[in-house]
Every structure is written in C-alpha cells, then in structure tokens.
Amino acid sequence: VPNLYIRVRAHADEHAADVIIAGHHTNIAYRGLDGTRLEGAYDSPEAVAADAKDAHDQVVSALNLDAIIAFAEHGSIDAARDALERQLELNDAISREGLEHAWGAEVGRTLLGSRASDPSCRARARAAAGSDARMSGCAMPVVIVCGSGNQGITACLPVLEYATELGVDGDRLLRALALSDLVSIHVKSYIGALSAFCGAVCAACGAGAAVCWMSGGTPAQVGATIVNTLGNVGGIVCDGAKSSCAAKISAAVDAAILGRDMAMAGRSFHAGEGLVQDTIEETIASMGYVGRVGMKPTDVEILNIMIGKTDVM
Template identity: 50%
Template sequence: MVEESLMNNYTEILQNELVPAMGCTEPIAIAYAAAAARKLLGEEVKEIKLCCSGNIIKNVKAVTVPNSGGQKGMQVAAILGVLGGDSDLKLEVLSTVTDEDREQCRKLVDTGFCKVSFQEEGPKLYIAVELLSENHKVKLEIANQHSNIIYMEKDGEVLYKEGEEDKQDVISTGGDRSLMSLQGILDYANAVDLSLVRPSLQRQVEMNLAISQEGLDNPWGASVGKTILETWGSDVRACACARAAAGSDARMSGCPLPVVINSGSGNQGITVSMPVVEYAKALSISEEKMYRALIVSNLVSVYIKHYIGALSAFCGAVSASCGAGAGITYLCGGNYQKIGRTISNTLGNVGGIVCDGAKPSCAAKIASSVHAAILAHHMSMKDQGFHGGEGIVEEDVEKTIRNMGYIGKVGMQSTDREILKVMTDQVDVNSCV
C-alpha cells in the first residue's frame, strides 16, 4: 500500500507538469515575461531590453515563434508578447496575437526597439525583461521554469522577489521530485484513482494527437513523421515514431496548435504520449490501462529529468523516450524488472544525444530516441539487455538513471558551453551590463 502522502505527491507532480503550451516553450517563456512586464508597466512601451541565459538563446534561435506568421528569434517573441500577448494565459500567451500585431512586429524587429543580451552565469533557464515607457521602467525575471516569475520591479521599487534558495538551477515546484522512484511510480500508476488525473491525461492525448495529425497532414518542418510513414510502412513501431516526430515537425515550425507538455517541453510531452497511444490502439488496450501507462510514461520522464535539470546539453527526447518505452512495457504486462531494463537499455543506447537548440531536426532526434526505446522494450520483454558495468549502465536502474543525470547536468556542462559558443557566434548578443 502506497502512503497517502506519496500518492498525493505524484498526483501534484502530474497536475503541475501536464499543462498546455503553444509552440516551443522557450520563445513562449520570453513572450510571457514580456507580456507580464507590459501589464506591470501599464503604458505604451518605448523600448525592450531582454537578457537571457545561453540555453534560452540556444532554444529560440532557429525555431519559429508560434502565431507569428513565420517569424523567428528572441526579439520577435518579446515584441509579440508586448504587442498582443495575454500573460493571464501563461504558456498560451500568444494565442491572442492579431494580424496587426504580427505586421507591427515585422516593422519593429530590426529597428533596435528590442535589444538582446546574454546572461553568462546563473540558472540555465533565465529570462530578464526590462521595459521602458515615457514615465516608467519595469523589470521582470523568470528562472528555472518557463512561467516561474522570481522578480518584479517598477521604478526602482521591488514588488516581488523569491528567496535566494529558489534561484538555484532546479525544478522546484509542483511536488517533491526527490521522493520519486521507479517502484513508487509503478505503485502509484497501479493504485491511483484515475478521476484525479484523467482530465490532464485526456487533454494530453487529445491535444497532442491533434498537432501530431497536423504534422502528418501538412508539410511542416522537414516532414520527418510523414517520411517515416512513407518509407518504413505503417506497423505500430513506425506509427509510434512517426506520430511523435510529426507533432514536433509542426510545433518547431510555428504551428499554433497547443500541446500538453512534460518537464517544461512540448516535444517531450508529445514524445511521452504518442507512442503509448499508438501501442494501446494497436494492441486493443482498454482506455483505463492506457491512462495508467501514460502515468508511467510521464512520471518516468519527469523522474529522469529531475536529475538533469530544466535545460542542458542533454537532449530531452531521450528522457521522454525512456518514459514512452516504460509505458509501452507496462502496457504489455511488464513488471518492475522489465520496465527498468527498458529504461536502462534506452539510456545505454542513445544517452549521448546532444541538444543544440529547438529546431526542425528535433523531430528526427525524437524519432531516433523512440525507435531506440521500442528496441529496448522488445529486448527487455525477451529478458535481454545491457548489464551493470557496461558503460553508464548499472544493475540497479535507479543508479543508471542517476548516472545519466550526472552526465547530463555535470559532465555535459563543457559540451553545453561549446555548443553555445558555436551558436552565439552567429547571433548579435553582448554580455549583460
């Protein structure tokens, strides 16, 4: 019997993680910060100063800002947030943008109206927006999570400031991740009253299926999902990879349809859900069992990401695919050992994929990671897998997860810096003053 406090903790994590977002969450976070700052300012904006961490810059540079009419970049995200964003909608902040806002943004983006600078130290997820009007100046900061405002100031007066302990590079709200374990996740998935989480899971399935179908029906991005179905066939393995990739095809190229995210990422939200839905359909699994498998998939991804941090050089498609693989193994009757082996087999294969920013090629990384997770699942069901002492893999899956987390958060710091050097040399950013 799972303790009630632990059950409540997992429920809180799911309810806080599975929220809708429009488009790539990094430009949306910039737009949200800008819209919230404009609301605080209360006057027409004359100038925007935007300062972001390297990982925000990396994830905004090459992705199309949703509802922007095909525009890209940090300036576009901030300007649209100021012109037409609704901060009350949080990660769907740009759903209210109009044609007039888009046209005005095109005129302003190259005028110096929005100046961008680079925050070298501090949290990997950090955004500071300063707005100036005729009579006032405001500053607003976001850190650690995409809609987590940590600081607000107007005309030199501090209106809100989180404690310094909250500014560390951790995912800190919506349940205690340090209490998670694979066995705890499985116990929770088996025992939870589905009425507590069904609305969040149902919304995840419906929204993510819609954007996945959009990616399959129309030529978004590099059409990775469409290409898979056209060349690999249409068995459940191909469909699982294609569905996940197609959702990313659409959202990385500016599709305005919302997705339900996981670990702060729409791509990860699509990756944890679509393969499980495809396998449940192909295997004629009941809706209840599918939802419980989605609980496993979502929470395994959150659990792995907890050790890595919000943003890093580690591709989040891998941790999300581990979740999907775990959910598929759960659907097929796998126990703790088989599910754990699926996770270890996946990490032992594609644990080294790097994140070089949000862009159309994310769809291909998702397809590769989901393919690896499906292979890992089939190996596990045959009691085959990688053994402790082989690279980062340990006999205990919990240790394997911690090993990967250490590599992603600590070991890949230098990789992250070098990726950022390559990418920021190509954009006009200066050190923060």
Template identity: 50%
Template sequence: MGCTEPIAVAYAAAYARDVLGMRPERIELRVSANIVKNVKGVTVPNTGGMRGLEAAAIAGVVGGDAARKLEVLQSLDPGQLEEVRRLVQEGMCKVSLAEGIEGLYIEVWAFAPPEEKAASATETAGVPVQASAHVVVEHTHTGIALVEKDGRLVFDRNNAKAADTSGQSTMELRRDECAGCDAAPRESSMAFVSADRHEYAFLNVRDILEFADTLRLRDIEAPLRAQIELNQAIAQEGLKGDWGVSVGKTLMKYRDASDVRVRARALAAAGSDARMAGCPMPVVINSGSGNQGLTVSLPVIEFARTLKVGEEKLLRALAVSNLVALEQKEYVGKLSAYCGAVSAAVGAAAGIAYLQGASYEQLSAVVIDSIATADGILCDGAKSSCAAKIATALESAMLALELGMHEGRRFRDGEGLAGADVEETIRNVGIVAKNGMRATDAEIIRVMLER
C-alpha cells in the same frame, strides 16, 4: 503553444508590460545561454514565420496575454504582425547574454516613454522621468521569481516576506502580481542533483508503478485526456501539412506503416515537425517541453490502440510514461546539452511496457536498455531536426522493449553507465548529462552565437 522557450520569453515580456501598465517604448532582454540556444532556430507561433528572441519578446508585448501563460501568443492578432516586424527592425528589443547562469533564466526590463517631471520646491522642472518594470522568470517557463516597478520591489519569490521601500511586505503590497508564481526551490544536499528545482527527488520506478496501479483515475484523468486529445491533433496536422522537413510523413512513406513501431515514431515526429515550424496548435507538455510531451504520449497512445486496451489502462500507462520521463529530469535538469527527446523516449518505452503487463523487473530492464543506448544525443537547440532526434530516440526505445520485455535481456552493472539497478542507471546518466556535458553545452552555444 509553440516551442516553450520563445513562449516563455513572450510570457515574461507580456507580464512586464502588464506590470508597467502600458505599452513600453523599449525593452531589454537578458537570458541564459540555453534560452538563446532554444529560441535561435525555431519559429515563434502566430508570427507569420518570425524567429528569434526579439520577435518573441516583442510579440508578447504587442499582443500577448500573460494570463494565458504558455498560450500567451494565442491572442496575437494577424493585424499586429506588421507592427511586430517593424518594431523588430527598429530595434525596440535589445538582447544580452546572462553570463554564468545555467538552465532557464529570462530577465526583462520594460521602459515607458519619458515624461517631463513637474517643478516643485526641491526639484528642477524638465527632468525626464521614465517608468519601468523589471521581471525575472527562472527554473520553470512561467516561474516568476522577481517583480519590480519603478525600482520598487513588488515580489521576490525567494523572500516572500521582504519589504519594499514603503515598508509593506511584498505579498501584502501586490498580491495579484504573485498569482501563479511557483514555490521557491527546495534545498538539497545531493550535489549531483540538477540545480533547477529538485522537484522530482522522490520519484523512483517502483513507486511510479505502484502509483499507476493504485491511483484514482479522477485525480489524473483531466491532464492526461488533454494530452491524448491535443497531442494526437497536432500529430495528425504534422502528417497532413507541409511542416519543417516532414520527418513524420517521410517515416510513413518509406517504412512499413502497418507496423505499430513505425507509426509510434512517425506520429511523435510529425507533432514535432508542426511545433518547430510554428504551428499554433497547443500541446500538453512534459518537463516544460512540448516535444517531450509528444514523445512520452503518442507512442503509448498508438500502442494502446493497436493492443486494444481500454482507456483506463491507457491513462495508467501515460502516468508511467510521464513520471519516468520526469524522474530523469531530477538529475539532467530542464535545459542542458542532453537531448530531452531521449528522456521522453525512455518514458514512452516504460509506458508501452506497462501496457503489455510488464513486471517491475521487466520494466526496469526496458528503461536501462533504452537509456543506455541513446544517451549520447546532443541538444543543439529547438528546430526542425528535433523531429528526427525524436524518431531516433524512439527507435532505441523500441529496441529496448524487444530486448528487455520480450527477450529478458539488459545491460549489466559496469557496462558503461549501466548501474546495478534502474535507479543507479538513471542517476549515472543524469550526472554525466548535467555535469559532464556542461563544457559541451558551452561549446555548442559558442558556435551558435558566432554564426
């Protein structure tokens, strides 16, 4: 619900409050530069238009429900907004940059009001004691990596057998704190792979197609039906309401709305219009991103409706679009200077090609043509222009469909980053996006922080 980076901050803050066991007097937030970039310009949902890291963290503390994870602010009551605004103005939350840490990293310290320590034979009365909680989220938006209370280790994801000062293992000590925690990252010898998690290392286009053809629908239909229902709902809200700069509505107004290619772009853009402007309607995400979840699904859904294919074919096509988008993240990572709308649009192109009966060779050509056309779009944070970038990336995807699927043409090996096959092309673009654009990302963040 809402842009995933401010929601992740709200989740971490609400989680730290729960570990502390009370409303904190103050909180300190330390985040990676990419979190700064993706929270700075986007509206935090259910906050009446507030933006920024402080608003997201304090909203999580005041009214967030950590058990809801990425819908943590669904429980924020309108009556609590004035309190959130007041605490933001009073400086309850102090923010600092986690220097030298890339990707997704959020660290929260929550401090309770000081209490006077009782006198004892060995202690002096009147010494203030301040209870505290420390929570780290990294790699994924709900990936609890470290939990401490009053300086005592409660949970360490990278060392689940670690002992705290009492001698008990972390898992034995507070098993409830580890509910929903992600597994530790797997080791990889592939230096070019994203440092995020290596969770997509076994994905490839050929196996994705085989999976889509042979899967049991009952194994995948629940999340994909939710993706169809929820993502269409927010897209319609984006077309009806006055959200952001109304990219989706503008496309429908000035382009031929009878053309499925226009509607596919407009619907995805409209969903982003609403999300980036703080619409609290939930979406089903892809690679931790709601905008990418909209982009991989809505064009495929609209094409399926126009082509009058059955629901089974649509669900299998959505499996293709989601997984092709995710394969690219093995190299790019979840957060970088490379616009995630491009990866998602490539996935959508693959899903639409699958709807149209593409062979492996045809679908590979579509992916190559799509990824090699719009691979230069920069990510300068989450905000209203994301909707326009989605529309632009999908325009390249539509062209790739026409080139690769209908004309049988593809960019050849050695033409720029295009490789000998689809896997090499995905790898080449991903390496440049992750490693080559690192300096670009740092410069984007530097400019944003100076404003």
C-alpha cells in the same frame, strides 16, 4: 551567472528598461528603468536554486520505478483522468496535423511513407509529426510534460499508437499513459530545468516503459527498457527548439522500442558498461548527473556557437 539566465534590454522614447530572469523560467530577478531598480519582491537566483533543489529532492524521494508501476496497476487515476484524456486528445490532434500537412522537415511524414505497416515506425512517425508541427509554428495546443511540449508529445503518441496495435483502451490506456508521464518526470527530475541533455530521451524512456507494460512486461523488464534506452541514446545534445527536434524524438523512440524488444527477450545492458549502474535507479541518477553537471559547460558552448561568439574553425 546562473545556468538559466536571460537579460532583456528594451529602448523606447529615450528610456531603457531591463528585465532579468534567472534560476528558473518564471523567476523575474530584476526590473529596472533607466538604470534604477524598480521596487518589488524579487527572488534571488540562489533562493530559486535552493527551492528547485528542495523540489527535486521531494520528487526523487517520492518517485521510483516500483512506486510508479504500482500506481499504474493499482492506484486511483480518478484525479488524473481529465488531464490524461486531454493529453491524448490534444497531442493526437497535433500529430495528425503534422502527418496531414507539410510542417517543418516532415520527419513524421517521411517515416510513415517508408514503413507504414511497422508499428514501431508508426510510433516514431506519430511522435515526430507532432513535433514537426509544433516546432514550425502550429498554433494547436499541446499538453506538456516536464515543461516541454515535445516531451509531452513523445511520452504520449507512441503509447497511443501501440495501444491501438495491442488493443488496449479505456482505463488501461490511461494507466499506461500515467506510467509514461511519471517515468518521464522521474528521469528528467535528475537533470533539472535546463540542460544540453535532450529531454526527448527522458520522455522516450517513459513511452518505452509504458509500451513494455502494455505488452505484458514484468517490472524487471520495464526497468530494463529504461536502462537499455539510456544506455543507447542518453546524452543526445539539445541545441534549442527547431525542426530537427522531430528527428531526435524519432531516434529516441526508436531506441526505446529497441530497449523494449531487448528487455522482452531477456537482454539488457549491464552495470559497468558506460554509465549503466547496478540498479535502474542508480542508472537514472548517473545519467541525470551527466545531464545536470557534466553537460552544463556543453550548454554554454552550444549557445556561444549559436550566437556566433565562438570560432569553431
């Protein structure tokens, strides 16, 4: 079956209905009642996969770090202003909810209670707290990035926290958030809609890049921040949405801030060290290949363990 495949069978009043979603989260590939296919227009998983590849190729051809930084510095953000302001408002609100009340494993509250004077710890806490609440059933809305609330939170809250620390506001804050979102999308576009690769790492790359940019980092330093983050935590395993996502977000943001600190000091990981390649774009592509292709069987095995199909002993 395709990498993304969901089949639901429901029974009621001596009838059985089947629905299959395949290839993409919103693609209904089959509807049946009592074993008979219902009429309708269905996209085959193969067609959806082809469309997804076309969309991926368009994104990859349009996005690169130089273009993203150029847009953040000089492009018009008027068309995105409302969306960016809404992302700041809503994601800030659920983060505060996660810090004020006992949601999930309380990762954010734990971090804030340990080193509240440290801006890097506060950035981790703010992002983790939003996930604490969201993963534990909080009904407050979240602005997503790459189809994920956790990624929307991760791309946003560290930027907001460091903006406060650095005295950045107004349009410069919105431009930093746009940079974070676009870098997150750029990194994630190589991985695809579903992978065992934790998407919070992609969003943390965006947040780290934006924090570096707000700190006065050069394009080379912004790129080094992304490389340093991927070279550190690229490949964190995704085993579904649950309370530990907050801890993974904290770890990813921590790596991104370390990556920023290294880059600002003129230090970075170099080509030939693991998956790090000669350029930032090649490094993003190589990590994306591992997430998209290399971790495909990992995703299957994780699911088999979660549903009790595999005996791990």
